[in-house]
Amino acid sequence: MSNILFEDQIIGQGDFPEKPEYGSDFIECTFDKCNLFERDLSNLNFTNSTFSGCELSMSKLQNVQLNNVIFKDCKIMGVDFSKCTGFLFEANFYNCIxxxxxxxxxxxxxxxxxxxxxxxxxxxxxxxxxxxxxxxxxxxxxxxxxxxxxxxxxxxxxxxxxxxxxxxxxxxxxxxxxxxxxxxxxxxxx
Missing domain, CATH: 2.160.20.80 (E3 ubiquitin-protein ligase SopA)
Structure with a gap:
């Protein structure tokens, strides 16, 4: 089974897949005002992407890859980033909780x-x-x-x-x- 690829997309509030397929890749995507509260985002890969104005509190990030990801104006309370894959972990946070x-x-x-x-x-x-x-x-x-x-x-x-x-x-x-x-x-x- 091949991974689903989302590339160079703007993903708005209702556009994020309900149950993303295991290993899906999001490359150069912008997530705009997505409500991902308590969502299971495990085993997803985010590369050169931006989360802007998103709610990610209590989301699960088991084996998530964050490679050059920017979080701006996001609420991310109670998230265990230590469960992310340590390989290529690179994220920056601006005006976030x-x-x-x-x-x-x-x-x-x-x-x-x-x-x-x-x-x-x-x-x-x-x-x-x-x-x-x-x-x-x-x-x-x-x-x-x-x-x-x-x-x-x-x-x-x-x-x-x-x-x-x-x-x-x-x-x-x-x-x-x-x-x-x-x-x-x-x-x-x-």
């Missing part, structure tokens, strides 16, 4: 989170080297054995990151958010 998602143990070098809410997100064991957290809310985000080498957190806020349990070599912080690095030491900055 990613609260309570898991990126545990994912290799996501160079990913951008911009103007995004990441409250309660699990980043344990993730490789976020050279990633950008631009104006991103990291309240209650979990960082443990996370590689943040050369990451830009200069405009991120509400985070607590242990410098002894995470790789922060050459990471960028601002003088306004450095207190999140000192929490475990009981040091207060006024």
């Amino acid at each position: 990613l609260d309570f998602c898991s990126f545990e143990n994912l290799k996501m070098q160079g990913v951008t989170f911009k103007d995004t809410s990441m409250k309660g997100v699990d980043l344990t064991g993730s490789n976020l080297q050279k990633s950008n957290f631009l104006n991103t809310d990291l309240h209650d985000a979990r960082f443990s054995h996370t590689n943040l080498k050369e990451a830009n957190l200069s405009t991120a806020f509400n985070f607590i990151i242990s410098p002894t349990q995470n790789n922060l070599k050459k990471a960028i912080f601002s003088e306004h958010n450095v207190k999140g690095l000192l929490y475990e030491f009981g040091i207060h900055i006024v």
